Amino acid sequence: MRRTARLVTGTALAVAAAGLAAAPAYGGDTGGLEVYPSTVVPGGDVTVNTAACGAGGTGDASAVGAGTFTLAPSAHEEDVIGRFRVPPSAQPGTYEIVAKCPGGRQVKGDLMVTLTSTREPVSPRGHVKTGVGGALGPDPVQTAAGVAALAVAAAGGTWLLHRRARGDGI
Structure with missing residues (x-):
């Protein structure tokens, strides 16, 4: 009985040692094939x-x-x-996408093709360079001069319309 127990224990240790010897020496992930993006639209x-x-x-992406x-x-x-x-x-x-390694090993990963994109839409940022200035440009002096010119024109137009309504002429 003891002899059988030793034989079974010795065999188990030998199998475990062989399994450790076959394991890779580095700690990296040797799992499957990573596919990015995992979901894509046709043409992507x-x-x-x-x-x-x-x-x-x-x-091999012939699938x-x-x-x-x-x-x-x-x-x-x-x-x-x-x-x-x-x-x-x-x-x-x-x-199914397949990678064929030089030693004959194959690893596989899945790719999902959809008709709609799962990516978030990107909103435009920044100023639009059209060559036309805005109402409030970056220069406050020019903005103040423009506002003053509009005020003078409005006051002058009002004064002329008032004189015409009274019959004073131009």
Whole structure:
């Protein structure tokens, strides 16, 4: 009985040690394929990246009609990155994007194609450069001079209309 327990314990330890030896030496995520944006409209650009491939590889986006693309090293140490454009003729739905690593490993990610954008609309900011000045420009002296000229014109027009109504002539 003791011998059987030792044999089972030894086998379990050997399997655990083999599992640790097969684990990657770095702590990075070697999970799946990250797809950004994960939701896109037809004609939109998509970027994928993964740490599972090391250096190089190819990507396959033929499910959505974009064909193959190259995975190249990115600014992050272990990641590779690829880009492709969803064809304008793509139909709404969820598509599987595949990265094929040099060692034969494949990682997958999902891309959702919709007809409406999920991005927030961007409002314009700043001044419009049309060449026409505004009512209150940036120079207060010019603004005051304009207001004074309008006041003088209004007063002069009122005085002339008043004289004409009394019959004094011009």
